[in-house]
Amino acid sequence: MTAPLSFDAVIIGSGAAGLTAALMLARTMKVAVLSKGDLNAGSTTWAQGGIAAVLEPGDTFESHINDTMIAGAGLNNLQTVEFVVENAPRAIARLAELGVPFNPDETGNERWHLTREGGHSARRIVHVDDATGWSVQEALEKAARAEPNLTLLPDMVAIDLITGRHSPTAEDDERQVWGVYAYNRHTRKVDTITGKATVLATGGAGRTYLFSTAPRGATGDGIAMAWRAGSRVSNMEFMQFHPTCLYNLEVKNFLITEAVRGEGGLLKLPPGVEGGGERFMPRFDERGELAPRDIVARAIDHEIKRLGLDYVHLDISHESERFIEHHFPTILKKLAGLGIDMTTQPIPVVPAQHYTCGGVMVDRDGRTDLPGLYAAGEVTQSGLHGANRLASNSLLECLVYGESAAAHILETRADLVTPPDIRPWDESRVRDPDEEVVVQHNWREIRRFMWDYVGIVRTNKRLERAAHRIDMLKAEVEEYYGNFRVSGDLIELRNLVTVADLIVQSAQERPESRGLHYNADCTHTLPVASDTVLVP
Structure with a gap:
C-alpha cells in the first residue's frame, strides 16, 4: 500500500491557471501540480490568438468591459468583468517578466504589437505570432521547474476529490476537500495525494463533442469531480463553437485563429454554389467577420446546411505574402504541409466546439462551494464570460484567477485545515476490465x-x-x-x-x-x- 503524498497545496492541471497559482503559492508553501499527460498537453499550449488587455492609448477599461458584456449577452457579472479587465495589464507584465516574447510593435509607438479580434472595439490583443499559448506555457513551465517548493507530477489522472467522506477520523464537514485520488499511468495504481488546499485548473469539456478544437484531455474532469463532491455547476449550456476550424479529413481539430479575421480575412461561399466566391457575413451582422463568435458560427452553420456544403472559405489571400508570413507563420506552415497556400488560396473551414463558458461556480477569490477547494480557468463559471466568451479573454481569466485563488490561500493560510487520516483507494472488489x-x-x-x-x-x-x-x-x-x-x-x-x-x-x-x-x-x-x- 502506497503512503499518501502530502503537500500544503495540490493543483490539478498544469496550464496557465494551474501554473500561475502554483508559482505564487510555492514561494512559501509546498505545492504539487498534477497533469494527466505531459505538462504542456492542455488547452493553454493550443491557444493561438493572444491575450486581451487595455494597453494602447485611446483604449479604455470601460471599452473592454463593454465589449465583454455585449459578447456575453447580458449574462456576465459586471463586478467580475471589471476585476478581470482591470487586472489584465498587470498579468501581461508578469508574463513578460517571465520571458514571454510578445511581438513588438513595428511602428515603435507601443511596446507590443496589438491585433484585433471579433467583438473587440479596439486593438488590444497582445500575442506571440500565432502561437501565444505555446510561449506562455513554455515560460510558466520553465519557472515552475526552477522552483524548489514545487513538485510536478505528470501522467496522473485525477479520479475524485478527497473529502471528509474518505476519512475514518474526520469530525468536520464531510464536504471539506483535502486533495485527490489520482491514477498513476506509470504504475497503473491509484495514488492518494493530500493537501490543505486544492485548486482545480483542469480546463473545459470540449471532448464531449465529436468536433472540437480542444486537446484530447479536455473531458470535463474538474467539473465532474466537483459536481460529485457536492459543488454547484452553472451555465453548462453555453458551449462556444469556434467558427473557423480547418476542414481536412487527414488533420482534425486544427484551429484557424480569430486573428485571421481580425487582420482582414473574409468568409466566402466556395465556388460552384449560389453566390460562390461572395462574402456572406454582412447578411447576418453589420459587423461582418468581426461579429462575436456565436453569430459567426451560426452563420456558417446556416450556410453549410442551406447549401449542403462541407465547409466555407476563409480568405486572406488579398493581403501580401510578407504580411501573412509575419502574422501567421504557424498556420502558414501547417497549411503548406497540407497543400494549401494561404497567401494565394482560401482556407476551407467549419465550426467546431472550442470553449466551455459554464462550469464550477466560484467567487472573486476562486472559492467553490466546498471548503478547501478553489478553481480557476475554463473549469469555472466565474461570471466573466456570460452567455458567450469574448475572444482572447480566456487566457486572461486563467492568469487573473490563478493569482486570485493563490492570494486567498496565502491570506488564509493560518486557517487551513490539516488533512486527517485518509482511506487508501480500495480495489479489493474489482477486477481487470474484460472488454475495453x-x-x-x-x-x-x-x-x-x-x-x-x-x-x-x-x-x-x-x-x-x-x-x-x-x-x-x-x-x-x-x-x-x-x-x-x-x-x-x-x-x-x-x-x-x-x-x-x-x-x-x-x-x-x-x-x-x-x-x-x-x-x-x-x-x-x-x-x-x-x-x-x-x-x-
Missing part, C-alpha cells in the same frame, strides 16, 4: 449524439433524445466503473457522461435563446438574464 471496446464505443456514442443533438442549433426534441441516451449510458458506465479497475480512458468516460448530462440539463432549463445557446423552438430572448444553476 465498451469504453471506446460509449465514448464515441456520447460525442456523436452531443454533436447532433446539443450542438450549435438545438431543439426541445433533440435535447430530449440526448437526455434519454445519457440516462442509459450513465447506468452502463457506473456499472462498468463499479466492477473493473480504473484506467485513464474509463475515468474520462465517466466524466464525459457526467458533463454531457450537465450540459443537457442546463439547456433544458433555459427557456430562451441567448448567446451560445440557440434553441429553434424558443428563439426569443427573455428581458431579464439569469444563470442556470444546477445543485447536486
